[in-house]
Amino acid sequence: MITIRPARAEDAEALPQIEQSAGLAFRAIPELAWLADGDNISAERHRTLIAGGACWVAADEEGRPVGFLSAGVEGDALHIWELDVRLDRQGQGIGRALLEQAVADARLRGLVAVTLTTFRAVAWNAPFYRKFGFRILEGAEIDGRLTGLLGDEAEHGMPSDQRCAMRLDLR
Numbered sequence: 001m002i003t004i005r006p007a008r009a010e011d012a013e014a015l016p017q018i019e020q021s022a023g024l025a026f027r028a029i030p031e032l033a034w035l036a037d038g039d040n041i042s043a044e045r046h047r048t049l050i051a052g053g054a055c056w057v058a059a060d061e062e063g064r065p066v067g068f069l070s071a072g073v074e075g076d077a078l079h080i081w082e083l084d085v086r087l088d089r090q091g092q093g094i095g096r097a098l099l100e101q102a103v104a105d106a107r108l109r110g111l112v113a114v115t116l117t118t119f120r121a122v123a124w125n126a127p128f129y130r131k132f133g134f135r136i137l138e139g140a141e142i143d144g145r146l147t148g149l150l151g152d153e154a155e156h157g158m159p160s161d162q163r164c165a166m167r168l169d170l171r
Contacts, residue, residue: 022084078106
């Protein structure tokens with residue numbers, strides 16, 4: 001039994017380990033395997049995002065986080081910074097439940113969109129989000145904020161030809 005609930009400050013310490021576990025899935029993609037050993041969002045950054053009130057955890061029967069979605073309100077959009085589910089808990093609908101919670105919250109806030117950046121062709125990235133109605137933004141559709149995020153990712157070694165910005169319009 002999994003419960004989706006707002007993340008609490010005390011959850012922050014567990015979230016980097018969940019991200020690390022989820023990242024192990026990249027080992028199945030030779031050109032992206034290096035991501036399995038990459039840096040994770042720090043517990044301190046998680047605490048900051050949690051304080052912003054747009055982060056959720058998927059907790060197991062004992063209340064321990066097994067997945068999370070960290071987001072923040074950026075202008076008129078909810079921007080998803082990270083969505084991860086522990087590797088041994090993937091494929092159980094936990095990521096879907098976290099995403100549904102975030103979208104519902106964005107609607108309640110009266111926001112016009114949910115945005116994110118991700119890999120175009122990795123099955124649990126853009127193809128996953130497309131199932132929820134997200135679309136890949138191209139050319140002039142990519143606003144300055146998302147262009148800046150994609151640029152920052154490229155500076156940190158992400159292959160820019162494989163990355164994309166996505167948007168779910170809520171209106």
